[in-house]
Structures are given as structure tokens and as C-alpha cells.
Amino acid sequence: xxxxxxxxxxxxxxxxxxxxYLKELxxxxxILQNIxxxxxxxxxxxxxxxxCYFTLKEGEAQISCVFFKFARLRTSAPPLRDGMAxxxxxxxxxxERDGKLQLYVESVxxxxxxxxxxxxxxxxxxxxxEGLFDPERKRPLPTQxxxxxxxxxxxxxxxxDMVRTLRNRYPLVRVILSPALVQGEEAPGSIAAALDRLxxxxxxxxxxxxxxxxxxxxxxxxxxxxVARAIAHSRIPVISxxxxxxxFTIADxxxxxxxxxxxxxxxxxxxxxQSWLDDVQEKQQQLQILMQDHLADRTEQLLYAQxxxxxxxxxxxxxxxxxxxDDCVERLQTYMQYNLSLRTERLRGxxxxxxxxxxxxxxxxxxxxxxxxxxxxxITSSQQVQPGDALTVQVQDGQIPVEVRSFAKETAGK
Amino acid sequence: MREMNVDGLTFEDAYERLEGAIxxxxxxxxxxxxxxxxxxxxxxxxxxxxxxxQKAELSVQQLQVDDTGESLIVAPLDLE
Numbered sequence: 001x002x003x004x005x006x007x008x009x010x011x012x013x014x015x016x017x018x019x020x021y022l023k024e025l026x027x028x029x030x031i032l033q034n035i036x037x038x039x040x041x042x043x044x045x046x047x048x049x050x051x052c053y054f055t056l057k058e059g060e061a062q063i064s065c066v067f068f069k070f071a072r073l074r075t076s077a078p079p080l081r082d083g084m085a086x087x088x089x090x091x092x093x094x095x096e097r098d099g100k101l102q103l104y105v106e107s108v109x110x111x112x113x114x115x116x117x118x119x120x121x122x123x124x125x126x127x128x129x130e131g132l133f134d135p136e137r138k139r140p141l142p143t144q145x146x147x148x149x150x151x152x153x154x155x156x157x158x159x160x161d162m163v164r165t166l167r168n169r170y171p172l173v174r175v176i177l178s179p180a181l182v183q184g185e186e187a188p189g190s191i192a193a194a195l196d197r198l199x200x201x202x203x204x205x206x207x208x209x210x211x212x213x214x215x216x217x218x219x220x221x222x223x224x225x226x227v228a229r230a231i232a233h234s235r236i237p238v239i240s241x242x243x244x245x246x247x248f249t250i251a252d253x254x255x256x257x258x259x260x261x262x263x264x265x266x267x268x269x270x271x272x273x274q275s276w277l278d279d280v281q282e283k284q285q286q287l288q289i290l291m292q293d294h295l296a297d298r299t300e301q302l303l304y305a306q307x308x309x310x311x312x313x314x315x316x317x318x319x320x321x322x323x324x325x326d327d328c329v330e331r332l333q334t335y336m337q338y339n340l341s342l343r344t345e346r347l348r349g350x351x352x353x354x355x356x357x358x359x360x361x362x363x364x365x366x367x368x369x370x371x372x373x374x375x376x377x378x379i380t381s382s383q384q385v386q387p388g389d390a391l392t393v394q395v396q397d398g399q400i401p402v403e404v405r406s407f408a409k410e411t412a413g414k
Numbered sequence: 415m416r417e418m419n420v421d422g423l424t425f426e427d428a429y430e431r432l433e434g435a436i437x438x439x440x441x442x443x444x445x446x447x448x449x450x451x452x453x454x455x456x457x458x459x460x461x462x463x464x465x466x467x468q469k470a471e472l473s474v475q476q477l478q479v480d481d482t483g484e485s486l487i488v489a490p491l492d493l494e
Contacts, residue, residue, distance in 0.1 A: 171471055287436060293442075
């Protein structure tokens, strides 16, 4: 522990743990658990136990293989010899004791002492050199194909698989089968001719060429040059779907798109109808929103115009004049009222003043007004009268007739 | 408003026209009567597309060389 710490590797795991992890990693990979591998046998040793150990080599690479007795007997495999070309089927795992990767063989298919395999490699090299596998030659598949051409055998289960897939995913398409033999000596020519016929007919938007799984010999037609060339010069894009996931044929290299199985080919050939249904629904909503927006815009424009119209309407002028008139009437009334009350107040003031100046009040305090009966002249001075003049004294509540007998003149300043 | 005839259009054509209807509605300057017409057309097309998608039946045919050996013919193929 201390040592590990000083080495700066506190989380190091044991070799057993690493081996177990590697083993698990390999054994949980589906592809590695059922794979076909081709190559040449070398270092082949069969032990008394009946188990056979050998190395499969191809090019600069090699892998250790174990062919257990029970697997050999079950598949009645031929005895293996160094130099044999084989396609082996099995699973890849990690052999912990020796710390190496091994292929645990379940069955083997001899490749005719390598003859077929050599042809495969030669043709592959030749076509690659001609540029037939170049990525820039690959054409895009149509996104909305209307017609799917299929080159396969009318009897093949693969055809039914493909049609079922197409029906489920995208029943809008029309399928045109161009029948071909997909196995046997005549198969390559038949497949090529079927491809040519679809091109001549010209309606297909994309072509699937394929067949279901089988032995390497059964799939061999798809490794033939005539098929490869027919695919290469097809004007219509070609999808290959041959055998199982791990099978690779020359046709796969030339095709515009390689699918691992016929079903896989049908899947990539067409879109999923559900995505179209979703898309159409989305378009419908988009239409509704756009229309609502349009109507909302128009309504707003209309309301604006309405307000503008109201603003310049002659009715406004009438209302304005009416208001002016009402104002005038009100002002008139106000001033009239004011004038009236002003006069009332003034009148009351004058009346009060008049009252205060009235001689009656003075008379009431004991003063009297003296008038000469003859000319009704008010007597304010003794010089105005002569003895014998008839006068009238006016007091608060009546008049007293009197006569002047004599008078005495008061001297000024007294 | 004029009724558009969508019957007989392929899905692809109908879909293209649907996209056209949307595009013209996206142009805010289109007159109202035309907008309404395009809208109605679009709704009709979505319905038509939906129907096509839901009712579609895959048809399977076989390509053959005719008796004279000179021309190609397609004939229905029954896989059942």
C-alpha cells in the first residue's frame, strides 16, 4: 500500500481484476460473440484430448484459435491442416492464464484450400484499384422513394422480411421485384441481369440487392465480378443486404450503401412513416398559427384605421361645437346669477341706509317736526314765524296743532 | 372560396404543395383573401397527406420479360 502510494498509483487494480474486466468486456459484445473470420491455418496442433489449437493468419495479422472436441464432433468438421483457408465461426474471449485473446471456434468452413478466398482478395484489390469502392462514388439514397426495386429470389424468406419491413415503415412505396437466382452457378449472371432490367425499366428510385444468411459458398454469388460491375454501373443507387451482420461481400463494397441484413437494407431504403405523420401534424399547426397571426395583424390594422377614422370624423366637430355652446350657456347663467345677487345686495344696503336716515327715528327719541300749516314749510328758525301763525307739530304717533304766541330769539354764541 | 382538387396527387406532390402554402403564409404581405385561400388549401393538404399515410397499402409487383422477350412488364405479385 505504501509503495503504491509513493508510486502515485493509489487505485491500481490487480492483474486478475484486469483480466476479468477484459473478459467481461469481450463477452458482452454481441458482434464478438458470434463472428465469422477468414484466414489461413497455421501452427495447428491436435492433442490427445481431441481439442485442436491453431493460429489463423491473414496478411500481417493473426489470432489464436481453440476448436474444442465437442464443437468439432458436433459440426463434423474436416481435419485441419496448416495452410488451409478457412472461414471460422465462433466467439472471442480472453484466456486469463496465458493473458491472450482467443477465438473459440464453433464451426469452420473450408474455403477450398484458399482458392475462393484468393479470388475474393484478388477481385477486391482489383476493383479497389479501379476506384469502384471509392467513397466519392457512393450516391446518397433518396429521402422519399416512391418505388423500391428488389433483386432477390421470389422464394426467399429475405424477400418476405424486406416486404414486411417496408410495409410497416413506409407503405407508400411500390415494390418491384426483379427476380434472380441468388445461389448456385447461374446466380451471378442472374443477379446482374436482374439489376440491369431494373435499370432498363427505370421506375425504381433505389434498388436493394440481397439474400438471407447462409454459408460462405451460398453467399458467394455476391463476391463475383459480374455482380460487382452490375452494381457499379447501375444508374439507380444500390443498397446491399447480404447474409448476416458479420458477412462482408464484394457487393457490399461496391454498393452505395451497405446494410448488414436484407431487413436492415429495407429499413434504410425508406423513411419511417411515423416521422411523416408527425411532420404533417407539425405543418398543420404551423398553418394554423400563421393564419391566426395573419388575422391578428389584420384585426389590429382594422382597429387602428377605425381609431384614425374616429379621430377625423365630422361628428367630433359637432361634439366640439356642442360643448362650446354648452360652455356659453353655463357662463351666461353664471354671470346672470352674479348680476342678480349683486343688485339684491346693493338694494339691501340702500334700504338699510335709508332706514338709518329716516326722521321718524329722530322723532321717536323725542324730537318733533314743526310745519307751518299755511305752506307746509318746515320751521327750523324762529325768524320764519310770526305770532299768530298756525303750525302743526308732528310727533311719533300723531300731529298736534299749535299757534305761535310769541318767540324769543336766541343770541348766537350763547 | 374555390375548392382545390387534391385527389390523385401523390404524397410527394401534396407535401410539396403543403410546404408551398406555408411559405406563402409566411409572407406577411399576402392579401387576406389569398391568405385564407392558401390556409384552406394547406389544411386540405394536411388532411389529404394524413389520409394517404394512414391508408397506404404497400403494393408489390414483379418485373418480367414479356413473351416476345423484348420488353419489360410489371405484374402484381402475391406473396401470401
